[in-house]
Amino acid sequence: MKTISFSNLTINIEESDQEVVYSFDGDVDENFRQNDVPRIARPKISLVLGRVENFNSVGIREWIHFISDLCKMGTPTFRECSVAMIDQINMVPESLGSGTVDTFYAPYYCECGKEVNKLIKTSEWRDHLLKSIAPQFQCDGCNRALEFDALEESYFQFVATLSRVI
Numbered sequence: 001m002k003t004i005s006f007s008n009l010t011i012n013i014e015e016s017d018q019e020v021v022y023s024f025d026g027d028v029d030e031n032f033r034q035n036d037v038p039r040i041a042r043p044k045i046s047l048v049l050g051r052v053e054n055f056n057s058v059g060i061r062e063w064i065h066f067i068s069d070l071c072k073m074g075t076p077t078f079r080e081c082s083v084a085m086i087d088q089i090n091m092v093p094e095s096l097g098s099g100t101v102d103t104f105y106a107p108y109y110c111e112c113g114k115e116v117n118k119l120i121k122t123s124e125w126r127d128h129l130l131k132s133i134a135p136q137f138q139c140d141g142c143n144r145a146l147e148f149d150a151l152e153e154s155y156f157q158f159v160a161t162l163s164r165v166i
Contacts, residue, residue, distance in 0.1 A: 001014050004037055006031040009024065009032055016042075017042075018042060020041075021047075021048060022037075022045075024047065026053060027059070028055045028062070032058075046077045047077070047078050047079065049079065054084055055088050060095060067097040067099065068094075075099060075100060078104075081104035082117075083150075086105070100122075101158060103119055104119070105119055108147060111144060115149070116139075116140070116146070122159065130156075130159055
């Protein structure tokens with residue numbers, strides 16, 4: 001495994017014969033130098049993004065260049081996209097490139113006061129997501145139904161392009 005560190009971001013890169021996995025942890029900001037991240041060609045290119053916390057305008061510009069380069073080598077699969085990542089994909093569609101979203105986190109809350117991000121597999125919930133209907137989950141604490149904590153029409157906007165959805 002190779003690790004690349006910037007001041008607010010760490011990227012772990014794991015390679016096998018068939019797949020390269022880029023795991024991001026932190027903020028994609030002005031310190032992210034995409035040219036320092038190796039582009040590794042493999043049949044499968046995966047990005048694990050559950051620990052991406054924030055983007056800024058300089059970071060998203062660098063991100064778009066990085067994703068564009070990966071898309072020239074194949075179709076990146078975005079896994080465990082954080083709420084911040086989904087917000088960026090919805091605001092700046094180029095941040096997804098020609099990639100696909102396999103799984104993503106969505107924000108929920110419960111009347112008992114608990115807030116939680118639930119992992120959603122896009123292919124399992126495709127019909128709901130295309131209709132901007134949030135999947136239903138129960139609270140782990142009190143077993144009540146969780147409430148979706150965003151605007152469904154906006155949050156699930158990225159799902160509209162079926163060619164990008166696994």
